[in-house]
Amino acid sequence: MMTFQQIKNILNDKSPQSVEGLAQEAARTTRQHFGRAIGLYGPLYLSNFCSSHCTYCGFHSHNQIQRMKLEPEQYRKEMQFIHAQGICNILMLTGESYKHTPVTYLKEAAVIASEYFQGVSLEVHPMQTSEYKELFTAGVDGITVYQETYDRTRYAEVHLSGYKKDYDFRYGTPHRAAEAGMRQISLGVLLGLSDTANDVYALYQHVRELEKSFPGVEYSVSFPRLRTVKTEALAICDVDDIQFVKIIALTRILFPRVGINLSTRESPQLRDHLLEIAITRISAGSNTSVGGYTLLEEKDQDPQFDIKDERTVEEIVQLLKSKNFDPVFTDWRHIENTL
Amino acid sequence: MTDTPLVIAGKSFTSRFFLGTGKFKNKKDLSDSIAAGGSQIVTVALRRIDLDHHEENILEHIPPHVTLLTNTSGARTAQEAVRIARLARASGCGDWVKIEVINDSKYLLPDNQETIKATEILAAEGFVVLPYISPDLYAARALVKAGAATVMPLGSFIGSNQGIKTKEFIQVLINEIELPIVVDAGIGAPSDAAQAMEMGADAVLVNTAVATAQNPVVLARAFALAVEAGRLAYLSGLPLERFIANASSPLTGFLYDDIPTN
Helix, strand or coil: CCCHHHHHHHHHCCCHHHHHHHHHHHHHHHHHHHCCEEEEEEEEECECCCCCEECCCCCCCCCCCCCCECCHHHHHHHHHHHHHCCCCEEEEECCCCCCCCCHHHHHHHHHHHHHHCCEEEEECCCCCHHHHHHHHHCCCCEEECCCECCCHHHHHHHEEECHHHCHHHHHCHHHHHHHCCCCEEEEEECECCCCHHHHHHHHHHHHHHHHHHCCCCEEEEECCECCCECCECCCCCCCCHHHHHHHHHHHHHHCCCCEEEECCCCCHHHHHHHHHHCCCEEECCCCCCCCCCCCCCHHHCCCCCCCCCCCCHHHHHHHHHHCCCEEECCCCCCCCCCC | CCCCCEEECCEEECCCEEEECCCCCCHHHHHHHHHHHCCCEEEEEHHHCCCCCCCCCHHHHCCCCCEEEEECCCCCCHHHHHHHHHHHHHCCCCCEEEECCECCCCCCCECHHHHHHHHHHHHHCCCEEEEEECCCHHHHHHHHHHCCCCEEEECCCCCCCCCCCCHHHHHHHHHHCCCCEEEECCCCCHHHHHHHHHHCCCEEEECHHHHCCCCHHHHHHHHHHHHHHHHHHHHCCCCCHHHHCCCCCCCCHHHCCCCCCC
């Protein structure tokens, strides 16, 4: 593993040769371990009720947006729509609210999602191991939880209230999810919140720790960059494209088999280039509003973040094929999860 | 020189080159590679069989004369491997299953113990079980008892193209185990495949090297030729290294008057 200083030096060196060298090595490593297969998934926002106040988020508890939670017949309709696009892996998201989206609610959603999808993951509030066990046996295979930043001071500054304020509980979330049997765990930092090299290095340490304790889990990482929400600028420090590409490439080199996800936050042009370098999984045909696929008109939607890549699933599939990638809809066959 | 066919669970195969189907950039490359390499056994991960999308369904691209070997990729325990195998059979993928139990996402090394357990259960249910293991004599013997149809030891880390790093251990299995030995994982070049066959392996399974080659179809053909060459060399009684090491000064010449000693 590289030292913090080595990582900092690499990220600070913006010479084209350095970027190109990293990208070439990352691309070779990606092709060796993943071939040209690109996994596809679809996000489904179940609820935007949130008890946490995170200053950078469009869903935070003090934001005056229309709060909505989908009922089973509503999210079933959304699932049918996503399924009809060909998506087999679903990531269900909520705001962070034990009260509005308790385990019972999530379990029911998981059971219904299993009717339509082969892989079911959640990006919701952190929970206890026993709760993750309940979700696992209900059909959830994966948990996504981002630490956002590993800088404790900065973490306290941007997470003002709610469960999310507890840095350590959040840090231990992937461990608890793994302990409960989850197959896939996705970690990430929100680039732009704090010192980039510091956060990237700490994320690497976090993944290494988990790999040692829970070697059977398939890990993946994401590097969302802070975006505007309905044009309101929230980024604290800008991570430009050069640095972004270096982070993605370096991650691939240091973690050859770890999945790297890319969301529709990024532009189509950048997404297409990053596929050649290291990305192994992308979301497609995404809508980041609760009820956004079938229930609400666009003018009534309050997205968590604005989407830059608005291509449909079919457009993404055609693009992947035209660039000699193999779009992978299914990478898991749902089997009964037992403890 | 004529060769006897490879027989697995009573079924005969003239090709000793198995092909994996992961990592190909498109389905056409895959089906053309199967044809060019003449593979008669092709392995597919159940997790990658896309029953919802006709065009994307990998099974549509495997010719009917080829024996489908479904693998349990993604299984972390014997129990999960058993469930995946049963699901494969229920989905119409047949009885041939390659047991892969991997509980380490970094090195992707197989868990021999869990593999043995899964083999025992599935063989008893009538599956033709081809287990993938780290080459270990005791594990291989346990697999024979458990009812395995072959033993598939790894040559090196899966997907690494490092060649036969476990050579001596595989040789022990070839020497001692009566089941067909299929060298799987790590075979990065036709010369590695030839080496495995020269050692007396019954077949090899290749995936990453072919799938990620610039021209997979040509490389599949090259592998098929190398497998055949290695097999012929083995059948010819190739003088391997161990037979070459003759002492330059005979120690027992004194016993015979007519052999001059130097």
